Amino acid sequence: MDVFAELEHADAHRVLLLSDPPSGLRAIIALDDLTLGPGCGGIRTQTYANVSDALADAVKLSRAMTLKCAIANLPAGGAKTVILDHSGMDRQAAFRRLGRYIQDLGGLYRCAGDLGTTLQDLQAVARETDFVNTTGTRLGEATAITVVNGIRACVEARSGAMLSAISVAVQGCGLIGAGVARRLAAMGARVVVADVDRTRANTLAAEVGATVVEAESILYADVDVLAPCAIGSVITEVVARDMKAWAICGGANNQLAHAAIIDSLMARGILFVPDYLASSGAVIDGVSRDLGNVDPTPLLEATFLTATEILQRSKAEGRSTTDIAEALARGRIKAASKRGGSA
Secondary structure (H helix, E strand, C coil): CCCCHHHHHCCCEEEEEEEECCCEEEEEEEEEEECCCEEEECEEEEEECCCCHHHHHHHHHHHHHHHHHHHHCCCCCEEEEEEECCCCCHHHHHHHHHHHHHHHHCEEEHHHHHHCCCCHHHHHCCCCCCEECHHHHHHHHHHHHHHHHHHHHHHHHHHHHHHHEEEEEEEECCCHHHHHHHHHHHCCCEEECCCCCCHHHHHHHHHHEECCCCCHHHHCCCCEEEECCCCCCEEEEHHHHCCCCEEECCCCCCCCCCCHHHHHHCCCCECCCHHHHHHHHHHHHHHHHHHHHHHHHHHHHHHHHHHHHHHHHHHHHHCCCCHHHHHHHHHHHHHHHHCCCCC
């Protein structure tokens, strides 16, 4: 791999390639845009076929975090860490070493958990840095709030019905998916759940009165709204063509397999709340408390109004929700840059 060519193609503000042979740590920190404030984003841990794939993932995820912070009107920019998981890694030592790297950045980057990273991992990071948020349960609950706010906006845009009149398929029964299912069930919605861990799906279904379906069929469930709350890139051209739901709003990052899929969704009249808005709850909660020491509730509630505005403008202007949301986010960044925002 020509690392410099890859970095030029990535077009990120700053990319750090980290290696610590004693612990086996191999990681990438991508800082996408710091105009609005320090970079915020989770630590993702997974196996990658090669370094090029890991770099592309880090940059793509950090860019989504930039949009997520901007669309939520937060004083923060986008960043992400990916750890290249492998059999030779001493997990505790590797996460502690990552913590020291993050501490060296002096607050330029603030992290939390993400896919594949456990609370124990975050606690190891926290032994070495002040710039990590380990309150996973609270952050998951905050994301469930913003996902449900997006679903509410879809329902009002479509029919004005109550949530008790709709059905929602939740893909993934982890921290975020479980929180979404609980909130929807409490509001009277009919909930369908699935997870690659069938036991976890069964446990959640028993708790909230949901129906369990096979993991491979959840995207095609006969429901009103599909809520992807597991991995990204699940909305492929095939799913967009064959899915039965009339709206998509979930907590997973980068749900569309590629950007052009929004055109297929629009052609079928399927509403889509951009994932970086729907999943913004965790960063809203974390940034509000850690950087501003303020109550995140008003910003969490405001995501319903933002989703409503985006859906209404999409219908009125014939533009995709992704285009409108990105224009809103980029407009805030541009305005801050003119005011002399931090870099």
